[in-house]
Amino acid sequence: MPAKDVDILIHGGIVLTMDERRSVLEDGGVAIERGRIAEVGTSAQLRKRYRGREQFDARGMVVLPGLVNLHFHTDNFSRGVGEHLGLEAWLDTIYYPMLAAMSQDDARKAGLLAYTEVVKGGTTCVNDMYIKLPALADAAERVGIRAVLSSEGADLVPGQESLEDNERALLERNNSAGGRITFRFGVEWVPVCSAQYIRRCRELADKHGVGIHVHLNESQEEVRLCREKYGKPPVEFVHELGLLGPDVVAAHCVWLSDREIQIMRDTGTHISYNPVSNAKLGNGVARAVDYLKAGINVGLGTDDAPCNNNNDMFEVMKYASLFQKAVHTDASLLPSQQVLEMATRGGARALGLEKDIGSLEAGKKADVILVNMRVPSLTPLFTGRNFNAFAHLVFAAHGENVDTVIIDGQVVMKGRRMLTVDEQEVIDSATEAAERVIQART
Numbered sequence: 131m132p133a134k135d136v137d138i139l140i141h142g143g144i145v146l147t148m149d150e151r152r153s154v155l156e157d158g159g160v161a162i163e164r165g166r167i168a169e170v171g172t173s174a175q176l177r178k179r180y181r182g183r184e185q186f187d188a189r190g191m192v193v194l195p196g197l198v199n200l201h202f203h204t205d206n207f208s209r210g211v212g213e214h215l216g217l218e219a220w221l222d223t224i225y226y227p228m229l230a231a232m233s234q235d236d237a238r239k240a241g242l243l244a245y246t247e248v249v250k251g252g253t254t255c256v257n258d259m260y261i262k263l264p265a266l267a268d269a270a271e272r273v274g275i276r277a278v279l280s281s282e283g284a285d286l287v288p289g290q291e292s293l294e295d296n297e298r299a300l301l302e303r304n305n306s307a308g309g310r311i312t313f314r315f316g317v318e319w320v321p322v323c324s325a326q327y328i329r330r331c332r333e334l335a336d337k338h339g340v341g342i343h344v345h346l347n348e349s350q351e352e353v354r355l356c357r358e359k360y361g362k363p364p365v366e367f368v369h370e371l372g373l374l375g376p377d378v379v380a381a382h383c384v385w386l387s388d389r390e391i392q393i394m395r396d397t398g399t400h401i402s403y404n405p406v407s408n409a410k411l412g413n414g415v416a417r418a419v420d421y422l423k424a425g426i427n428v429g430l431g432t433d434d435a436p437c438n439n440n441n442d443m444f445e446v447m448k449y450a451s452l453f454q455k456a457v458h459t460d461a462s463l464l465p466s467q468q469v470l471e472m473a474t475r476g477g478a479r480a481l482g483l484e485k486d487i488g489s490l491e492a493g494k495k496a497d498v499i500l501v502n503m504r505v506p507s508l509t510p511l512f513t514g515r516n517f518n519a520f521a522h523l524v525f526a527a528h529g530e531n532v533d534t535v536i537i538d539g540q541v542v543m544k545g546r547r548m549l550t551v552d553e554q555e556v557i558d559s560a561t562e563a564a565e566r567v568i569q570a571r572t
């Protein structure tokens with residue numbers, strides 16, 4: 131049979147499919163046609179069956195599903211400003227005033243920078259809660275990333291977006307860019323939201339059949355504020371208002387009581403564990419091992435530039451494991467393959483996208499990354515009995531080791547060069563806008 135033409139043929143790599151059986155192909159590849167994976171197989175098989183219009187020789191590389199950043203904010207204009215303030219003081223003196231000073235065009239420039247940054251680190255899908263969603267949709271469309279957008283919504287502090295802003299953007303742009311850009315409803319922070327706001331958020335999510343992205347129990351101070359204001363901790367409060375469910379991603383959950391863990395499990399709510407942000411803001415270490423033990427689906431997120439200060443999911447994977455090992459004095463906790471599952475399958479499932487992304491399997495959307503292992507820090511790379519690619523990716527690699535990124539079958543970065551945007555122009559225009567916004571904040 132003659133070889134079939136496909137858009138892209140990757141061969142010669144170590145393929146970590148992250149499928150149900152976590153199959154690994156030590157000399158394998160992926161055939162991609164019209165945005166989807168046509169086949170995953172050995173290099174010999176694929177070369178016989180397909181001729182790629184574009185070919186990737188992945189020798190010395192690991193091929194895996196794109197990473198899913200389950201809790202992200204485009205926010206990057208105040209990166210490195212207002213360090214060490216702690217969460218509440220930072221929100222009041224830097225974050226909220228800055229959001230109020232931003233225009234649509236500023237948000238678009240922030241979005242271009244944010245999505246370029248994360249794509250360069252191997253992230254192909256972001257669950258992004260920020261402001262001015264039409265501008266973010268423009269930026270996501272241009273960069274080529276898969277984005278799930280929601281507002282930093284709240285009704286008790288000035289300058290925040292309303293549920294109506296969120297709904298308007300959803301009506302305009304949900305499922306745009308061939309389904310790559312979708313929407314959810316966002317809850318910024320429970321202490322700045324009324325009970326009415328939380329209830330309305332659930333109503334709107336049900337009405338439009340979309341999910342919810344919410345911050346919950348991030349700091350001890352948040353839990354204290356909620357108890358003082360509403361008589362219960364955040365998870366209990368929003369649960370009684372009907373917010374939680376399998377269509378909800380709850381970010382942080384650093385301070386959950388046993389009762390709240392039960393609520394999360396019983397409602398099927400997903401958790402985004404963001405260890406770097408939680409450590410940097412002095413919020414603590416989430417009880418991730420307990421959540422997993424309870425059967426809760428846990429994904430990973432970076433949070434945002436000022437809280438991290440980068441958006442490198444490889445770094446997040448490493449700390450996700452290290453903090454649990456350290457806190458429990460148990461080196462067996464969160465081994466590398468499990469952590470990579472959280473950053474791929476876990477995130478996809480949390481966003482209700484597991485049929486389309488999160489693993490490399492025929493029929494799924496082609497969100498694929500190639501990581502260059504031919505560098506000193508990832509050497510030696512063993513196959514067979516001493517297979518160490520999972521360990522290298524989680525404990526030794528960085529975003530800079532990602533060589534190529536394909537999203538929805540489009541090559542967005544190749545050989546570390548962005549193909550969809552002019553990286554220097556993105557940096558220059560974001561710098562100019564950030565300078566203006568940071569000066570203008572009142």
Ligand SMILES: [Zn+2]
Nearest residue numbers: 203345381433
């Ligand atoms: Zn956040």
